[in-house]
Amino acid sequence: MRYPHLFMPITLGKLLLPNRIYSTAHAEVYAEVGGMPGERYIKYYEEKAKGGLGMAICGGSSPVSLDVPQGAWKPVNLTTDLVIEPLAKLAEAMHRHGSKIMIQATHMGRRSVFASDPWPHLVSPSGVREPVHRGNAKAIEIEEINRIIRDFAAAAKRVQAAGLDGIEISAAHQHLIDQFWSPRTNQRNDEYGGSLENRMRFGLQVLNTVRDAVGANFCIGLRMCADEFHDDGLDHETLKEIAQAMSESGLIDFISVIGSGADTHNKVANCMPPMALPPEPFVHLAAGIKSVSTVPILHAQGIRDVTQAERIIANGLVDMVGMTRAHIADPYMIMKIRNGQEDQIKQCVGANHCIDRQYSGQDVLCVQNAATSREATMPHIITKSKGTKRRVVIVGAGPAGLEAARVAAERGHEVILFEKNTSVGGQVNLAAKAPQREQMAGIIRWFDMETKRLKIDRRLGGAADAAMILAEKPSIVVLATGGSSHTSQVPAWGVAEGLAVSSWDVLSEKVAPKKNVLVYDTIGTHAGFGTADFIASRGSTVEIVTPDAKVADDVGGTTFPIFYRRLYAQGMIATPNYYLERVYAEGDKKIAVLRNEYTEILEEREVDQVVIENGSLPNTELYWALKERSKNRGQTDIETLFSAKPQPALSQTLTTGEFLLFRIGDCVSMHNIHGAIYDALRLCKDF
Amino acid sequence: MMRINPRRSAKISAAGLKRIVLTAPANVETPHPHKPLLTKKNSKAHVLVIAHSERGTLNDHARQTIAAAAILADAETKVLALILGELTEDLTSAGADEIIVLPELDFERFQPKLELASISAVIESVQPMHIFMPDNAIGDGDLGRRLIASQRTKTAATQVVEFDANHVANFQAGGTLLAQSALPEIILLAPNCVDAHLPFATSAERSDSTVTNQTSANQTETSNYQDLGLQTIAATEIALEEADFIVSAGNGVQNVATFESLAHALEASIGASRVAVDDGKFARDKQIGASGKTVSASAYLAIGISGAVQHLQGIKDCRHVIAINTDASAPMVKRADLTVIGDAEEIMQTLIALIAVAKLTKLKVAA
Amino acid sequence: MWRTGKAAVWSWAQLLTIPKRYFVDLHHVVAREPYIAHTHVATAGGAVAAIFLVALNYGLMHYSIVLNWAIVVATCIMFIGAFFMWLRRRKVPLRLSRGAWNRLPYSLLVFALGLFLVSLPVTSLSNGIAILAILLLLLGSAELALGIGLGGPMKHAVAGLLHLAFHPRQERFSSKLSTGLKSLNLENKEYGINKPSDFQWNQLLGFDACVQCGKCETACPAFAAGQPLNPKKLIQDLVVGLSSGTDANFTGSPYPNIPIGKHAGSPNQTIVPSLIEAQTLWSCTTCRACVQECPMLIEHVDAIVGMRRNLTLTQGGVPGTAQQTLENLRQTATVGGLDRNARYYWAIDLDVKTIQPNTPVDALLVAGEGAFDMRYQRTLRALIKLLKAANVDFAVMGALESDTGDTARRLGDEATFQMLAKRNIATFNTLQFKRIVTADPHVLHSLKNEYPAFGGHYEVLHHTTLLAQLSANGQLKLGKSDETRKLTYHDPCYLARYNNETESPRALLRSVGISIHEMERSGLRGRCCGGGGGAPLTDIPGKQRIPDIRIADASTIGAEVVAVGCPQCTAMLEGVVERPEVLDIAELLAASLENV
């Protein structure tokens, strides 16, 4: 038996689940107007069910009350009976594939933004402001407490009426229930404040009322934190006491445990551990809760691999593991395990593209899987084409070219992949050079293995020219030649004269870091900070200058705190709001002239090295060489592309020597990894 | 606390611009967070820990056993560690207040009668409230049972998997039952039931026990037993999880043949990083790390492994980590006890040659 | 001589069955090789006719010229037959024995010539020729007469005919399959075959019928893989044991890696290892290919399992991991030593009923040991999809299911088999179902063919049989398959040879539009995957592995998919690294449901 512990069924209350893996409640940001789960939402979950997932808890932070703004993260709206019908469709879709589905229900209290419809006054036990969401709140009154308890019960009844298998009440991430628990937010001196018993009162009232509403057979879970990591907050021992009391109350069927509080920027970054954190960093906390609990313990956070998951369950640390991002990366994970295809699982690398988008109010997308949450239009499983078998030449084996090659090969075509470097991966190989970002290489490793498994003719280690491409007599040419470091934009930076070097040269170790280094970053994504970190970790003194409002400005809410931890720990100097005007030499020193964005005043830095991160410039040489010879003159029809339909050019019959030319990813204009992969998938899925 | 000027000092350049010269800030000595030293004054009572050392050091299991005693001992009870075999490391972080070392009672030698006599002498002299020993297969489990059998008036428990000041628990009936009892006098502790990390340091003073010196000087193992020596079986026959010496390859190993001959020369087991396995250079069962195997070798030679967190998790129980790497800033370097920066292939080849010479010399000397 | 064997149930009346059995049942086997069949008809027919005519003409003193001419014609036919036999013997295929058998065409020619000459009108013969003719005739008759008596090649004629009459599996001649092993009476301390005399006399008779044609040898997968087994040699060794001697005179192929001449036996001497090595017995996959091929209808597998039983029951002599397996079966009623509750874990998300006492179902699904394995679970998931699509009222056994004991029985552990069989039958007796369906032919075989001896009588269907019925009567609507790859079908031994089911899988594949490219060996003559009889557990080394040979069969015809109907075959064939994809029929069919 493989993975005997992982595939041992478990019962939560009366609910029998086939295995120990589930997808935890997360904010998908897919709900439609009015907080209704629509087709996209349902298909996103249904795909996981098709892939064999035993249970998903959907709707992270679905509000039960009107005074939780619903604009910000498009949660599922549990405050109205209108939600029952769409939820019933979701339940039906999941049950059709043998999966179970629950939803999280909560009141967020102060953990929200007032400046969003319906512009409520947020409530919290003592009105203490929440820093991450700028959550100004009022101190809650008894009448409001009673209203919200009723709201929980009404929401639970709606969930039950929709045919879902259970409900998870959130008392994690400092939502309203744990705002009552935590002395950090609860300074009341009535029966809801003071002693732990008083602080637990609200939560128990909620659970009691919910249990009364749904009856004994409906599955109710509680999500809670196992250590807030604040001096004035709840520590592990107190939370164990709470967990014990909650589990012994007989009101709940499971506890889902999360490590770390989430009410400051630095704490948020722990909750969905990015690649910088070790695997399963907080499982010991969940195990601590398990030691006092009488109900099963569920735990997620940094569990991305099946062997790891099996080990955690086998060691009895927790009863079920959440593998949520793992399923965002590959909803077919469980099916692949069952089929003995573990090596074909697209494994989450912890890039946190998904959650970082969510924290800026954007829909959740996967950095490496463009089909996720686009199930209506993009396939996870590429089926063989029933049409003509084509000869497809792809140039460039970065993420765009690799995805194009993979998809075209899965369609059954003959694929030739050219790459000028000796290994595949393109710019991602540079991204993986930054400290604590090695796992970016995992994205490429999967493509590397898949393109080998599909027996794609990979020609590595030599740049392809037009003649080589035409010699292959292709019917389709896809250019994915990427870009080059764009340091020529401002000649005064002096890159041509050797006064400054590019970040690419540093990361590729073509240029060694010097002692005192100024890193100039105009882009504000992972690359600039990664370069600075790469240099600092080699012992250099680094100043990061950027015209943005802050360093790493375009990096999301779970990633910039990791960067800032390293920024301050290594004594790097952050200088936002400055442009790099020019660089000149003075002896063996380089003088960088900076201009303040807001005062236009110039000032200088005397350093040993100036490193510039200014994104990439498309490599278009091949494109121009082939454009005129191609049947479609290199044009991609964007109307069909954006509506996920086949390119009209594909239906033309080609005579000998005729070919279609497309280009994708950074060789068109600078995108990111997800953009490159999406470009490739939406174009090639119809080849 | 560090007190610094928030404004960076600047000069005015020839062109009249403010110029900040980027230099490393003066090296401020950040105080190293020392653990508070726990001293036991006027201690009347003792808790005794007995354990064999290996290569002059204590393994995790032995350290856990000392930590167990240290956690249990109150302010007036001293933790006395009786170390059988030589000891070359400091035990202040392990939790021992006082140490007696009996180097001649090395675990490699089988001398149960002498060992029992020696520890009995110590027990006789200090009259410990409790005696803790790691229940292991390198001699302590055996010696502990001999001790229990020889002191039948003392209460005892073996394979203890859980304990605190009031109780012990172990698995019984073939591991199908968990049983609990009051704290006995002799406790043989199963591995990993105590966290060896202590928030305090102890004095760990060496003391010479005249009692034991006499005992051991006056006795030799002329008895019923005769030790015919320790031997090691071939590395290829040991499971990776059991291996004591692992040579492990990462991305930086280009030539698997060289790597394998090095492993052969060192009589070591072979492991690999995930990247090397994905690359098809090694079988999946060689993978070490969070998504592979967890190993606990005494020596782990990591060649061309950058040391992703997942990999480091798999080797956290390895005693001596040695890295060969081209990048001095790789995470593996921070984990390793010794790192050699350089070309893996060249260093592997040189090592193979040097080992061959060394083995030959040893043979000649022996001859 | 056969009387040294143990008693068996028989009656003289069985002698009357010979003609029909000879001309019908035997003919089916021999006719597979027309050259030999015709040669045999000519030689044997000619000789028998000639002898009969001689007896008629001279014995009854008719002295008819007409009869004499008839004798001449008969001897001519025999002569032609013997001549073709001689032609064949000039270049002996490896499977044939040499030695006395090489002499046989000459003696037969001599006999025919002699009789021919003698029967020619006497007047036309000179004295010299007459004497020569008489000598030739005597020489030839000597082979026939003494050979039968003293164990020469012609012994087969008499022993063979008697064997037909007193065959230990009489059912074989009533167009019924007889493949189940016979039970031991353990209470009577029946512990299998220790020495030649422990065989039933009619089994011994069967060994004597062997013509050393070597068809078994050609068919044997273990022999092909270079494992130390050759069924022909094994039968001849038993003949040697029966007549007290050594194997030095054996002139066929040896057991691979075991030299000839070192082994000897006698009727009351223990067989293993002095006559036959244990590893020879443990190499057998019990695939019955030898039995299927044998023109003399010898039951090799019964002999082998008989000897295994003695090793296992009296010495605990099973090699490899088989020992642990048997222990697992005794202690957990599973092959893997697993928790029986875990067998149907995979079915939870499929919402499959588990049978309850007092709740009748139409079909009881007995999955077998493979259900613990994720690969076979894929087959089972597909099967459940199909059963649901066909609205079959079915349930699984859940934790009530114990191993059928099939592996134990093949390994000779009759005690464990009987314990498990009785236990399962007791469980079945508490349940109400009309029929049992299984996707494991080993489960099928033991439940269907071997449980009746213990009072368990059930209708047991292989999943392909049931699905074919459902598809034929319209209850299961299958779509057209998307499968365009070149596909072949591998017949599981326990489905085809043991249960005569070769058509349902093929019909099902055809019904979804898949055409089957047959391998050289298929159907009842299919080649074993190497997975039967506990062979993967005893794991006797050879020069290659049996599944490699079977995959090579598939690769030879360029197959990209091998369809199977057995979890054991799937596991064995998937163990080959470079291979076509292996899919169970159920998987191929379930995929077609998408296209309904």
Added chain:
Amino acid sequence: MIIKRIAVLISAGRHPTSGQPRHCRNDSLALTMAVDLANSHSTELDVIHAGNPENPALANYLALGADEIKVITAEPIIENLAANLKDVDLILTGSRAENGQDSGLLPYLLAVKLNIPIVANALEIKQMDDKLEVLQFFPKGKRRRVAVKLPAIIAIHPLAFVELHYAYAREQQGKIVVLDSRSTVNNTVAENNLQWQIQPKMRKPNKLKAPENLTGHGRLLSAITSENKGGTVVNEGNSVEKAQVILSYLREHQLINF
């Protein structure tokens, strides 16, 4: 010396998954070794079980090679066993039982009681004159050879190189004999005995940890960072020098012996 009498002590086990009574594997290894030794030396062999003669697990030992099992029912076990083992030259048993307290103490207690030597964790045994040569198991691929004077007790390690042979016929032929149930001893000294209470529910044992007052941030750091020792880094020198550094380190810490 010629071994005249061998005794094997066997206990009743239970399959960990099915709970079915069965032989204890460790004791079966001892039994098989003893049977082999007894056969090759034509020695008398006693197979002894202290406990319930009705236990179905005992039949397993008959199948595994015991012709007869002598069952001692009298308490206290050690003393009554010892009384029956007085003139035995060699006592074999498994290192640990699968039932009862599972402490692995029995062979040691018996050795003290009989005043004879004991060697545990035996993988192989070989008779050498008046001694027995024992190969002992050590973890991490290490083994030790020890010679022990007879009479002695040898406790067999679960990894001993022994193949078990289970034969149904032997089970049918074998006998179970109950020895005189009266205790032959009247000694009742305190015997390391603890009062064990079986816990009603199987759970994961709690790990003992020293209480530590860490700040919230400190607790976070201890979860996400490991203590990096930051060892020596050798950058300089040619490959021979670098290789020498590695070898010296290995020698210094006794990790290699050349």
